[in-house]
Amino acid sequence: MEKIIEHINSNIDGYVEELKEFLRIPSISTNPENRDDLRNCAEYVGKRLNEIGLENVKIYETELHPIVYGDWLKAGDDKPTILIYGHYDVQPVDPVELWTAPPFEPVIRGGNIFARGATDDKGQVFIHMKSIEAHMKNNSSLPVNVKFLIEGEEEIGSVNLDKFIESNKDLLKCDYVVVSDTSMFGEEIPSICYGLRGLAYMQVEVTGPNRDLHSGSFGGGVDNPINALAHIITKLKDDKGKILIDGFYDDVIDLSEKEREEYSKLPFNEAQYKEGLEIDEVFGEEGYSTLERVSARPTLDCNGIWGGFQGEGAKTVLPSKAAAKISMRLVPNQHPKKIEKLFTDYVNKIAPKTVKVKVKDLHGGMGALTPLDSPAMGAAVIAIKKAFGKDPLFTREGGSIPVVNVFQTILGAPTILLGFGLPDENAHSPDEHFNLKNFHRGILTAAYYLDELSKLKANNNGKS
Numbered sequence: 001m002e003k004i005i006e007h008i009n010s011n012i013d014g015y016v017e018e019l020k021e022f023l024r025i026p027s028i029s030t031n032p033e034n035r036d037d038l039r040n041c042a043e044y045v046g047k048r049l050n051e052i053g054l055e056n057v058k059i060y061e062t063e064l065h066p067i068v069y070g071d072w073l074k075a076g077d078d079k080p081t082i083l084i085y086g087h088y089d090v091q092p093v094d095p096v097e098l099w100t101a102p103p104f105e106p107v108i109r110g111g112n113i114f115a116r117g118a119t120d121d122k123g124q125v126f127i128h129m130k131s132i133e134a135h136m137k138n139n140s141s142l143p144v145n146v147k148f149l150i151e152g153e154e155e156i157g158s159v160n161l162d163k164f165i166e167s168n169k170d171l172l173k174c175d176y177v178v179v180s181d182t183s184m185f186g187e188e189i190p191s192i193c194y195g196l197r198g199l200a201y202m203q204v205e206v207t208g209p210n211r212d213l214h215s216g217s218f219g220g221g222v223d224n225p226i227n228a229l230a231h232i233i234t235k236l237k238d239d240k241g242k243i244l245i246d247g248f249y250d251d252v253i254d255l256s257e258k259e260r261e262e263y264s265k266l267p268f269n270e271a272q273y274k275e276g277l278e279i280d281e282v283f284g285e286e287g288y289s290t291l292e293r294v295s296a297r298p299t300l301d302c303n304g305i306w307g308g309f310q311g312e313g314a315k316t317v318l319p320s321k322a323a324a325k326i327s328m329r330l331v332p333n334q335h336p337k338k339i340e341k342l343f344t345d346y347v348n349k350i351a352p353k354t355v356k357v358k359v360k361d362l363h364g365g366m367g368a369l370t371p372l373d374s375p376a377m378g379a380a381v382i383a384i385k386k387a388f389g390k391d392p393l394f395t396r397e398g399g400s401i402p403v404v405n406v407f408q409t410i411l412g413a414p415t416i417l418l419g420f421g422l423p424d425e426n427a428h429s430p431d432e433h434f435n436l437k438n439f440h441r442g443i444l445t446a447a448y449y450l451d452e453l454s455k456l457k458a459n460n461n462g463k464s
């Protein structure tokens with residue numbers, strides 16, 4: 001391993017330069033106008049996988065953005081097979097005027113690389129490419145069998161991935177899945193995430209009169225869709241953060257006493273948290289700590305709202321339409337399909353009769369808990385300790401990677417969430433960045449991890 005580690009340490013500056021090329025591709029999966037960029041990005045990933053020595057590299061078409069696959073299966077049948085999953089698509093960049101530098105022109109400032117996708121998830125995908133390259137360059141082989149699966153639709157709910165996994169079970173067969181798309185607790189506080197929330201994403205459209213009206217002539221006589229929408233929204237949650245949708249909490253598994261005890265030991269500083277966000281008070285479900293609320297409890301939030309006049313100055317109008325995008329983060333046992341129905345029924349029940357309401361479900365996904373006792377988890381702890389010089393903590397996170405549940409149920413493979421991001425790296429927001437020290441330690445961890453995994457037995461799941 002020494003030679004491999006030395007190789008990484010002496011090439012790290014070059015890796016950062018190479019990462020910039022990946023970050024320059026504007027692979028915003030939700031934008032139809034970026035469709036060609038997604039294809040270019042998939043081809044870029046495929047090219048890189050070939051270059052680092054993977055075989056059978058193939059770009060699989062889907063109804064929308066391509067999936068990239070590559071493998072190296074020559075470690076022997078007695079060695080485990082790991083599937084490394086990540087995504088090459090990124091979130092939209094708006095509000096673009098709030099970025100210090102353009103989002104697809106990566107720059108380095110203060111030990112961080114800034115660009116859309118830097119931490120979520122291109123920088124983290126790149127970590128695995130470089131750790132594999134380092135093994136290949138020094139040994140012309142890998143210590144375990146490796147499969148790579150990089151998709152382009154994670155940020156829009158992995159809409160075509162489940163079908164792909166379902167129909168390519170043999171191709172993807174593995175002992176363990178490794179995903180680097182989560183965060184560590186702090187720069188010097190390495191951690192492994194063992195739980196993610198699920199998601200149900202809804203759109204509520206409210207229609208009042210058949211056209212926009214003069215608010216002087218009609219105001220007072222006709223209900224206003226914006227007011228009606230606000231009325232609906234305020235009835236979704238009480239002022240203590242509890243969600244009021246009938247049956248919403250039925251399948252929630254509450255935190256155990258043991259888990260709450262572990263949570264309370266995490267070095268979370270609420271004063272610093274508030275300061276960093278410039279807020280005077282935190283807000284969330286009564287009876288739970290902030291860390292519990294943002295990772296192990298379900299939530300409901302408006303993600304966008306529109307209607308009426310949005311321009312400068314004033315226009316006296318009683319609009320015909322208003323709408324909102326509302327998402328609910330779910331805990332692992334809650335099923336998005338069931339929650340979508342409960343939400344729709346509840347909104348229809350509380351909607352004023354003066355307007356027409358249409359509820360659409362945009363997408364959803366299950367949450368996941370990953371096993372803490374799998375041998376691959378033990379190997380991850382050792383790898384982190386070697387690269388970071390410290391034992392990792394165990395945390396749950398509030399974000400969603402719906403495919404993790406699918407890996408566990410369809411492939412029957414435990415997933416290890418070996419993330420190297422940080423919670424304040426502005427994922428999904430302006431000035432997204434990735435800590436370069438963690439980029440470096442991430443490559444070291446991933447390199448050690450391959451070595452540690454080779455000490456485990458294959459459980460025969462990964463043989464093709």
Ligand code: BES
Binds near residue numbers: 155156199364399
């Ligand atoms: N990297 C995130 C997931 C994540 C975020 C994990 C924060 C842990 C903490 C991922 O790329 C993401 O943003 N996923 C979406 C999924 C959704 C569109 C189904 C999310 O969580 O909003």
Ligand code: ZN
Binds near residue numbers: 091155
């Ligand atoms: Zn994301």
